[in-house]
Amino acid sequence: MSNNSSFISIQNVSKSFGSVAAVSDVSMEIGGGEFFSLLGPSGCGKTTLLRMLAGFETPTSGEIVIDGQSMSAVPPHQRPVNMVFQNYAIFPHLNIHDNIAYGMRKERLPQAELDKKVEEMLEMIKLPGYGKRRSHELSGGERQRVALARALIKRPKVLLLDEPLGALDKQLREQMQMELRALQRSVGITFVFVTHDQEEALTMSDRIAVMSKGRTLQIDSPTELYEKPITREVAAFIGTMNFFDGRVVSVDNDQIIVDAGALGIVKGIKDTTNFGVGEMAQIAVRPEKFSLSIGAPNGVGNFIEGNMISTAYLGERSYFHIAVNGIDQPIAVSAQNSASADINIRDHKGQVWLGWPDAAVVLLKQDASHSQAQ
Amino acid sequence: MTDNTATLRSTLPRSTKSGGWLSSLLMRFEALRGYLLLSPTLLIMIIGICVPLFILVGMSLWTQHGFEFDKSLTLANYFNVAEQPIYKALLARSILISGGCALATVILSYPMAYFVAFHVHRHKMVWIILMTLPFWTSYLLRVFSWKIILGYNGVINSGLIGMGLIDQPLEFLLYSPLAVVITLTHAWSAFAILPIYVSLEKIDRSLLEAATDLGDGPVRRFFRITFPMSLPGVIAAALIIFIPTVGDYITPTLLGGPDGIMLANLISAQFGKVNDWPMGAALAIALMVTVALFSVVFVIISRKVTERIT
Amino acid sequence: MSMSYINRPNRPLHVYALLYLAFLYVPVLFLPLFSFNDSIFIAFPLKEFTFKWYEVMFNNEPMLAALANSVKVGVVTSIVATFLGIFAAKAVTRYRMPGRGPVVAFIMLPLVIPGIIFGVSLLILLSELGVRLSLYTVTLGHIIVCVPFAMVTMIPRFEGFDASIEEASSDLGENMWWTFWRVTFPVVFPGIIASFLLCFTISFDEFIIAFFLSGTEPTLPIYMWSQLRFPDKLPGVLALGSIILMVSFVVVFAAHWIRNRGMPYKRVGGV
Numbered sequence: 001m002s003n004n005s006s007f008i009s010i011q012n013v014s015k016s017f018g019s020v021a022a023v024s025d026v027s028m029e030i031g032g033g034e035f036f037s038l039l040g041p042s043g044c045g046k047t048t049l050l051r052m053l054a055g056f057e058t059p060t061s062g063e064i065v066i067d068g069q070s071m072s073a074v075p076p077h078q079r080p081v082n083m084v085f086q087n088y089a090i091f092p093h094l095n096i097h098d099n100i101a102y103g104m105r106k107e108r109l110p111q112a113e114l115d116k117k118v119e120e121m122l123e124m125i126k127l128p129g130y131g132k133r134r135s136h137e138l139s140g141g142e143r144q145r146v147a148l149a150r151a152l153i154k155r156p157k158v159l160l161l162d163e164p165l166g167a168l169d170k171q172l173r174e175q176m177q178m179e180l181r182a183l184q185r186s187v188g189i190t191f192v193f194v195t196h197d198q199e200e201a202l203t204m205s206d207r208i209a210v211m212s213k214g215r216t217l218q219i220d221s222p223t224e225l226y227e228k229p230i231t232r233e234v235a236a237f238i239g240t241m242n243f244f245d246g247r248v249v250s251v252d253n254d255q256i257i258v259d260a261g262a263l264g265i266v267k268g269i270k271d272t273t274n275f276g277v278g279e280m281a282q283i284a285v286r287p288e289k290f291s292l293s294i295g296a297p298n299g300v301g302n303f304i305e306g307n308m309i310s311t312a313y314l315g316e317r318s319y320f321h322i323a324v325n326g327i328d329q330p331i332a333v334s335a336q337n338s339a340s341a342d343i344n345i346r347d348h349k350g351q352v353w354l355g356w357p358d359a360a361v362v363l364l365k366q367d368a369s370h371s372q373a374q
Numbered sequence: 375m376t377d378n379t380a381t382l383r384s385t386l387p388r389s390t391k392s393g394g395w396l397s398s399l400l401m402r403f404e405a406l407r408g409y410l411l412l413s414p415t416l417l418i419m420i421i422g423i424c425v426p427l428f429i430l431v432g433m434s435l436w437t438q439h440g441f442e443f444d445k446s447l448t449l450a451n452y453f454n455v456a457e458q459p460i461y462k463a464l465l466a467r468s469i470l471i472s473g474g475c476a477l478a479t480v481i482l483s484y485p486m487a488y489f490v491a492f493h494v495h496r497h498k499m500v501w502i503i504l505m506t507l508p509f510w511t512s513y514l515l516r517v518f519s520w521k522i523i524l525g526y527n528g529v530i531n532s533g534l535i536g537m538g539l540i541d542q543p544l545e546f547l548l549y550s551p552l553a554v555v556i557t558l559t560h561a562w563s564a565f566a567i568l569p570i571y572v573s574l575e576k577i578d579r580s581l582l583e584a585a586t587d588l589g590d591g592p593v594r595r596f597f598r599i600t601f602p603m604s605l606p607g608v609i610a611a612a613l614i615i616f617i618p619t620v621g622d623y624i625t626p627t628l629l630g631g632p633d634g635i636m637l638a639n640l641i642s643a644q645f646g647k648v649n650d651w652p653m654g655a656a657l658a659i660a661l662m663v664t665v666a667l668f669s670v671v672f673v674i675i676s677r678k679v680t681e682r683i684t
Numbered sequence: 685m686s687m688s689y690i691n692r693p694n695r696p697l698h699v700y701a702l703l704y705l706a707f708l709y710v711p712v713l714f715l716p717l718f719s720f721n722d723s724i725f726i727a728f729p730l731k732e733f734t735f736k737w738y739e740v741m742f743n744n745e746p747m748l749a750a751l752a753n754s755v756k757v758g759v760v761t762s763i764v765a766t767f768l769g770i771f772a773a774k775a776v777t778r779y780r781m782p783g784r785g786p787v788v789a790f791i792m793l794p795l796v797i798p799g800i801i802f803g804v805s806l807l808i809l810l811s812e813l814g815v816r817l818s819l820y821t822v823t824l825g826h827i828i829v830c831v832p833f834a835m836v837t838m839i840p841r842f843e844g845f846d847a848s849i850e851e852a853s854s855d856l857g858e859n860m861w862w863t864f865w866r867v868t869f870p871v872v873f874p875g876i877i878a879s880f881l882l883c884f885t886i887s888f889d890e891f892i893i894a895f896f897l898s899g900t901e902p903t904l905p906i907y908m909w910s911q912l913r914f915p916d917k918l919p920g921v922l923a924l925g926s927i928i929l930m931v932s933f934v935v936v937f938a939a940h941w942i943r944n945r946g947m948p949y950k951r952v953g954g955v
Binding site for chain 3: 482528613661
Binding site: 017055078081087102106 | 780845846848849851852853854855856857858859862863866867870871
């Protein structure tokens with residue numbers, strides 16, 4: 001990963017449509033060869049940002065630099081980027097061969113060489129011999145691959161992908177995720193990938209920018225985003241998270257101690273976020289970080305008593321909701337249904353014990369919902 | 375990052391490919407690109423609509439003296455329109471004939487449009503082509519064909535005489551307001567069917583099934599659901615016929631006779647035999663304003679009615 | 685498509701529909717009927733069958749000249765109006781433009797103003813400018829009337845295919861003009877043909893504007909109008925009318941055939 005060499009630089013970019021701000025003061029650096037995702041709910045500005053990279057929208061303010069060249073005055077057809085559209089945008093009046101060859105007009109290749117190149121692309125996307133077909137004869141997955149080949153034959157410096165897997169069914173989508181990731185590694189082109197599907201983003205990306213309401217909330221690797229969200233919004237958007245209120249009791253070199261009321265005294269690991277004594281803090285714990293037992297756990301560690309109020313069996317894992325006296329929301333807990341798992345707990349009603357290690361605790365600022373990342 | 379940005383900005387040349395201030399301006403403002411593309415059309419339409427209408431208004435304020443125009447501005451022509459009974463009578467007759475024609479066309483076309491929308495299941499397109507095909511043939515000849523039918527020696531008269539039913543040709547057939555209404559109705563029906571058909575076709579069939587399910591018979595269902603929902607199409611059809619027929623010249627000239635001539639005949643006479651262009655301009659404006667007023671009143675009333683029923 | 689309770693057969697309505705079609709067609713079909721009748725009087729009973737009126741017509745030099753005039757005016761009108769319609773339709777469907785609604789309403793104005801108003805006002809404008817009336821002035825008037833029709837025909841074509849395929853073309857390196865020729869034009873082509881035919885028919889058939897704006901060279905409707913007063917010329921006019929009738933039937937069916945051929949684009953564009 002070459003995060004340090006900034007290949008795409010987005011500098012304080014804003015875009016408004018009339019009085020509606022779609023993107024507000026977004027800055028980010030994307031490295032060469034990186035698989036970078038823009039993740040957020042619909043309307044968060046991720047597609048607008050992508051379309052500004054492609055040149056279909058012009059920033060209201062700010063600047064976009066790609067490979068050292070400012071894009072301010074470069075129209076879409078002269079940019080070193082290519083795009084895979086959400087609906088693939090296969091030209092309906094051309095066959096697949098002509099679709100893939102579309103962008104090669106200016107290369108003025110001899111026909112035989114062009115045909116060879118197109119056939120190579122068709123082989124790469126595992127559709128050899130499909131050149132004569134028309135787009136309405138192809139399935140959604142096949143069209144998606146044609147759109148990919150049509151963009152990649154131009155050897156762009158950056159490939160932009162606008163929710164390219166959104167229209168596919170679940171199985172095909174998972175297969176295409178693997179193929180896309182493998183393809184990106186082999187061609188070494190920078191991919192900027194827009195999606196609203198957090199699982200997809202976590203599976204495929206080197207880094208992810210989480211966006212909401214036109215702003216970036218956090219830009220980090222999938223692991224960092226999941227394990228160390230820096231705001232409550234990110235924590236809630238990616239996966240499931242339990243939140244508890246608390247007040248900081250003491251801070252030392254490597255630990256922050258928080259009084260979390262009914263949850264008891266919670267110890268969090270001190271990282272870059274600074275807390276002062278007496279400050280309010282949010283304690284966030286992922287459902288799978290809890291351990292669940294019917295009898296009281298013996299020995300050391302954090303644990304609390306609760307009442308099992310619902311269970312849901314989801315195949316590979318089970319979900320539980322546990323009510324704890326003094327805490328408003330029931331706590332969500334998940335556990336693998338592995339062979340060694342305690343089968344009894346799934347049918348258990350009534351009293352249970354929850355335990356968690358100190359490392360499971362993420363401490364968030366109380367009012368940090370709109371802070372800028374990095 | 376800020377350092378990084380600053381160096382990038384200072385060391386890198388601005389894009390060298392850009393084509394000057396105009397192209398960057400165009401790239402930045404989408405609306406400008408849209409209007410640039412629209413400008414040839416808009417320009418032609420301004421030259422063809424705004425300028426002539428402006429001059430038309432201007433000329434209506436002049437007066438004719440022999441072969442010269444008196445270019446001092448006066449409302450004399452409009453007072454003339456308001457005072458002379460012949461102008462008022464012709465204006466009223468034009469409105470009545472066109473209104474009657476619009477009404478007749480809508481009433482005749484509605485069942486046809488309904489039939490194609492609800493009861494034709496295969497070859498819908500063939501029916502639509504069949505209904506609109508006569509519209510593609512010469513308007514002049516369509517109007518003229520009614521002269522053949524209704525004329526003194528026409529199809530009806532010669533047919534009836536041939537069958538021995540009458541001795542003398544019926545004279546009331548031709549040269550009457552009725553002949554004008556019949557002919558206009560025939561000539562414009564294709565225009566009425568399409569909007570009505572489209573509005574009927576758009577009605578969600580499950581709404582009709584719901585009405586039936588809730589106890590409405592076919593007649594009640596029609597008046598409570600189908601008809602109110604097709605009203606926009608009916609209103610459009612009525613206007614599409616009313617507006618152009620008010621200014622029709624061919625039909626009243628060929629079939630109207632003295633009792634059936636309309637304002638358009640009078641207007642064209644001002645630019646021909648009578649040679650009083652300013653008066654013609656004033657009459658044209660009177661016609662246009664009357665049509666606009668009636669159309670607006672009609673739309674307002676039908677909106678109110680629609681609100682009442684639905 | 686299956687018949688349900690709502691659209692089960694209705695016999696009276698079916699009969700009405702057939703009567704309605706008869707009302708539409710019978711008057712029109714009298715034209716060819718009498719064009720083959722060997723009598724200058726257009727009345728029953730019919731006389732001998734004859735082709736002589738067609739012969740008369742083909743030897744009628746002024747009529748052929750008027751036909752040629754109408755074709756010239758129609759072709760120029762339909763080409764210009766269609767191109768203006770394409771530009772306008774693309775602009776209003778593809779760009780976010782403030783004031784779009786009023787601008788479209790303005791261009792559509794000829795649809796809701798009686799033709800005689802255009803004829804008269806253009807006549808005044810041209811005479812004030814000192815422009816001599818000719819086929820050019822008729823063409824100008826016809827273009828004004830046809831542009832809204834061309835635009836109404838083209839707008840659904842542009843709305844029917846996804847704007848992203850034009851973006852894809854520009855993304856793949858083509859500028860505005862190449863994108864138009866390689867993508868937009870072929871995809872909206874059936875619409876262009878439809879608009880061309882519609883505008884040609886309107887211009888070919890238009891009477892009132894040509895009535896005010898034509899100079900010494902008449903268009904066909906103006907020529908036919910002048911002949912209607914002379915009973916001995918009538919059968920010749922009917923012969924010509926019958927031929928126009930037949931040609932327009934053929935053209936309309938051809939247009940629908942072309943439109944149906946163009947349908948797959950629409951289906952794909954809608955995905």
